[in-house]
Amino acid sequence: METFLNIELGTWMFLVIGAVFSGYAILDGFDLGAGTVHLFLRKEESRRIALNAIGPVWDGNEVWLVIGGGTLFAGFPKVYATLLSAFYIPFILFLLLLIMRAIAIEFRSKETMRWWRNLWDITYSVSSTLIGLTLGVVLGNVVRGIAIDGNMIYKGGLLDIFNPYALLTGLTVVALFALHGSVYLIMKTQDKLAERLDYISKIAGMIFTIFYVLLSIATLMFVPHAAEEFKAMPILFVIPVITLLLLLNERRLIVKKKYWMAFMTSALLTSLLLITIAIGIYPYLLLSSIDSAFSLTIANSAASQKSLGIILTFVMIGAPMVLIYTIFLFRTFRGKVVLDDMSY
Amino acid sequence: MDVEILSRIQFAFTIAFHYIYPPLSIGLGVALVVFEGMYLRTKDKHYEQLTKFWIRIFALIFGIGVATGIVMEFEFGTNWAAYSRYVGDIFGSALAAEGVFAFALESTFLGVLLFGWNKVSPKVHFFSTIMVTLGSMFSAIWIVVANSWQQTPAGFKIVGEGMTARAEITDFWAMVFNPSSVDRILHVWIAAFLAGTFLVLSVHAYYILKTRFVEQSKKAFGVILVIATISALAQLVTGHSSANGVAVNQPAKLAAFEGHYDSSAVADMYLFGWVDDAEQKVTGVKIPGGLTFLLHQDFKTPVTGLNAFDKNDRPGQVNFVFQTYHIMIAIGIALIGLTLLALFLWWRGKLFNQRWLMIVFSFSVVLPQIGNQVGWYSAEVGRQPWVVYGLLRTSDALSENVRAGQVMFSLILFTIVYLILFGLFIYLLNKKIQTGIASHGSDKKYASTNLISE
Numbered sequence: 014m015e016t017f018l019n020i021e022l023g024t025w026m027f028l029v030i031g032a033v034f035s036g037y038a039i040l041d042g043f044d045l046g047a048g049t050v051h052l053f054l055r056k057e058e059s060r061r062i063a064l065n066a067i068g069p070v071w072d073g074n075e076v077w078l079v080i081g082g083g084t085l086f087a088g089f090p091k092v093y094a095t096l097l098s099a100f101y102i103p104f105i106l107f108l109l110l111l112i113m114r115a116i117a118i119e120f121r122s123k124e125t126m127r128w129w130r131n132l133w134d135i136t137y138s139v140s141s142t143l144i145g146l147t148l149g150v151v152l153g154n155v156v157r158g159i160a161i162d163g164n165m166i167y168k169g170g171l172l173d174i175f176n177p178y179a180l181l182t183g184l185t186v187v188a189l190f191a192l193h194g195s196v197y198l199i200m201k202t203q204d205k206l207a208e209r210l211d212y213i214s215k216i217a218g219m220i221f222t223i224f225y226v227l228l229s230i231a232t233l234m235f236v237p238h239a240a241e242e243f244k245a246m247p248i249l250f251v252i253p254v255i256t257l258l259l260l261l262n263e264r265r266l267i268v269k270k271k272y273w274m275a276f277m278t279s280a281l282l283t284s285l286l287l288i289t290i291a292i293g294i295y296p297y298l299l300l301s302s303i304d305s306a307f308s309l310t311i312a313n314s315a316a317s318q319k320s321l322g323i324i325l326t327f328v329m330i331g332a333p334m335v336l337i338y339t340i341f342l343f344r345t346f347r348g349k350v351v352l353d354d355m356s357y
Numbered sequence: 358m359d360v361e362i363l364s365r366i367q368f369a370f371t372i373a374f375h376y377i378y379p380p381l382s383i384g385l386g387v388a389l390v391v392f393e394g395m396y397l398r399t400k401d402k403h404y405e406q407l408t409k410f411w412i413r414i415f416a417l418i419f420g421i422g423v424a425t426g427i428v429m430e431f432e433f434g435t436n437w438a439a440y441s442r443y444v445g446d447i448f449g450s451a452l453a454a455e456g457v458f459a460f461a462l463e464s465t466f467l468g469v470l471l472f473g474w475n476k477v478s479p480k481v482h483f484f485s486t487i488m489v490t491l492g493s494m495f496s497a498i499w500i501v502v503a504n505s506w507q508q509t510p511a512g513f514k515i516v517g518e519g520m521t522a523r524a525e526i527t528d529f530w531a532m533v534f535n536p537s538s539v540d541r542i543l544h545v546w547i548a549a550f551l552a553g554t555f556l557v558l559s560v561h562a563y564y565i566l567k568t569r570f571v572e573q574s575k576k577a578f579g580v581i582l583v584i585a586t587i588s589a590l591a592q593l594v595t596g597h598s599s600a601n602g603v604a605v606n607q608p609a610k611l612a613a614f615e616g617h618y619d620s621s622a623v624a625d626m627y628l629f630g631w632v633d634d635a636e637q638k639v640t641g642v643k644i645p646g647g648l649t650f651l652l653h654q655d656f657k658t659p660v661t662g663l664n665a666f667d668k669n670d671r672p673g674q675v676n677f678v679f680q681t682y683h684i685m686i687a688i689g690i691a692l693i694g695l696t697l698l699a700l701f702l703w704w705r706g707k708l709f710n711q712r713w714l715m716i717v718f719s720f721s722v723v724l725p726q727i728g729n730q731v732g733w734y735s736a737e738v739g740r741q742p743w744v745v746y747g748l749l750r751t752s753d754a755l756s757e758n759v760r761a762g763q764v765m766f767s768l769i770l771f772t773i774v775y776l777i778l779f780g781l782f783i784y785l786l787n788k789k790i791q792t793g794i795a796s797h798g799s800d801k802k803y804a805s806t807n808l809i810s811e
Contacts, residue, residue, distance in 0.1 A: 069468035070468055072420075072468065073465040073468055075427070076456065076461050079456045080453070080460070082430045082431055083453035083455065086448070087446075087453040088449070090441055090446060090523075091442050094434050094756075097431055098757070098758055101435050101756070101759050104434075105435060105766075105771075108431055111427055111428075112774055115420055116421075116781065119416070119417065119420040120781055120785065166757045317516075317526060319526050319529075320446045320449070320526045323526070324450055327454055327457050332457075334461070335461045338466065339465060341469075342465050342468050345473055346468065346472065
């Protein structure tokens with residue numbers, strides 16, 4: 014096994030993929046969340062401003078999903094193949110929802126008829142919410158383990174995927190994105206629209222807190238292998254405590270109108286949720302609920318050492334570049350939304 | 358229908374639909390760089406109007422390209438799990454490179470291109486336009502590399518046996534520069550330039566016919582016509598070079614292109630024809646020994662025919678491969694004729710008076726589109742029954758747990774959503790074209806709106 018800084022390449026790949034999906038959750042998370050709260054904005058102008066707040070960045074945010082998919086395919090081809098084929102219907106729906114959402118964003122502004130705009134507003138909001146839900150459901154199943162046999166073939170049915178634990182994870186993700194998205198929108202708006210979003214973020218924060226507590230309890234009760242990791246290292250119990258403190262602090266920051274800090278706080282919350290999950294499943298990637306011997310681990314599902322080395326080199330060269338583009342983009346469009354003739 | 362044929366139909370349908378858009382983005386990107394560059398150099402308002410007009414159309418095309426492109430990346434895993442496990446080591450690294458190096462570049466700078474006109478300086482905006490165009494061309498490199506590896510695998514070894522066999526990378530650069538990569542990248546790029554430039558030519562020919570925005574359209578038509586002509590001619594070169602590569606690396610595919618069965622015979626080249634696969638006979642108009650001449654520069658050397666391969670190792674749909682290949686070539690020749698004629702008339706100062714030619718150009722946008730589609734059909738169907746040529750059969754590449762019913766369900770959904778998408782695309786494209794170049798559309802009244810009451 015080749016290593017870099019004394020850590021095996023497979024583990025690096027696990028960390029990289031974790032970081033990319035965290036980046037995706039933080040970035041697409043706020044624009045998906047903006048979609049979830051979209052219908053709670055009542056006026057045409059408000060909705061238009063909200064849409065233009067994500068306008069220049071949502072496409073760049075989705076890139077992280079593409080990079081995540083690419084690195085997962087390259088780094089752990091067996092996990093990529095097994096996960097996507099096992100969750101065939103959910104992933105197909107996820108892809109179609111991504112399309113519907115892109116259509117809604119692009120097409121909403123192209124006509125002025127009331128029904129046209131309402132149609133696309135609803136499509137945008139519903140698809141954004143369901144995308145978050147699907148991602149959460151997949152995440153919940155990954156934590157819980159899925160029915161794969163010794164040949165990495167999924168033996169469960171469609172309904173097994175939508176189990177209560179996975180659905181609870183899905184709802185938690187939706188609430189988190191709604192919080193994250195509404196804070197982003199407050200940052201980009203002003204006056205009465207910002208006040209309304211302030212109120213929406215408060216509600217979203219409360220709903221997320223409730224789901225988060227429920228999910229934590231459910232994990233300890235119904236997902237023994239994840240709980241074991243925590244019982245073995247009780248220090249890890251500070252994570253939920255930190256999460257709840259961060260939530261309170263985020264509310265405080267919003268009240269004090271420190272929106273940028275509040276936005277960074279919910280970004281931190283998002284990555285903390287994923288880090289908790291990564292700790293919970295490491296060194297497994299896909300746990301088999303049939304027999305843990307059938308599970309896909311970092312060791313048995315990674316690409317060849319050569320391939321891992323190549324991809325990690327790409328990431329080392331590419332990640333700083335992507336970071337620079339992203340910062341450039343966000344700096345260019347910093348500040349409140351101003352509509353012009355090129356807006357949606 | 359079984360799961361294999363359904364999965365193939367679904368993949369073909371989703372990739373064919375997707376492939377309408379990326380070539381248009383690449384070609385339009387080049388046109389945007391030209392228009393914006395001309396504007397920065399000359400400060401001519403017409404070029405500014407052209408740039409802004411085509412940015413709006415670019416946004417529409419790019420958006421659909423991204424949405425339908427993400428589908429492709431995940432469809433390997435959903436429908437072709439065995440394939441993904443087999444080639445992940447190699448194919449995955451190409452896809453990862455595409456995401457990290459190309460897609461990130463184009464999608465990020467797209468934000469500035471679309472929304473940054475009043476936010477950044479003209480030079481920074483121009484730089485963003487160039488980055489988006491380069492990014493989309495880099496994307497094409499990695500995707501075509503991945504596909505070319507399926508056609509002509511190189512730089513790998515096979516590890517394991519039976520169910521667990523998989524290709525592992527041994528030499529990255531040999532994988533990237535596999536025998537067909539360079540020819541095919543150039544062929545795909547130029548095809549994309551043709552797709553984009555002919556969209557521009559079509560729209561401006563239409564404006565000239567309707568006597569709307571005539572000044573701007575004449576300028577746009579002239580400068581883009583030059584690029585289109587060079588591309589059409591260059592495509593002949595890359596096409597020939599590609600075919601030579603196919604002859605060496607995938608002889609069964611080449612034989613299917615011309616319906617050539619007998620390995621001891623000189624190979625003919627058909628202008629058009631019909632293949633009877635059962636009788637192994639082609640009826641049509643041919644240049645006797647034409648294919649032999651193109652490959653070997655003589656009329657004597659025999660060419661490997663389909664009969665040199667076991668029935669299970671060669672494409673089953675010979676006539677389909679033959680037809681698509683010949684339509685592609687016919688379109689390529691037509692584009693050369695059309696652009697050279699227009700260039701000649703332009704030089705003589707008579708181009709824009711030729712009403713009939715402007716009508717032809719108005720509809721010409723469909724030609725490169727059809728050419729791109731059928732070109733890929735012949736390349737991909739010609740590769741069958743292999744998904745990775747000579748290594749992995751398409752029938753062995755499927756997801757083991759996915760059932761025909763599930764694929765039928767997803768295929769129906771894709772069909773419905775894509776048909777809606779296509780309908781909306783055409784509607785909005787037409788609307789933008791009808792709205793025209795100089796006007797900013799109905800949203801202008803919002804332009805200064807800033808303070809909001811909820």
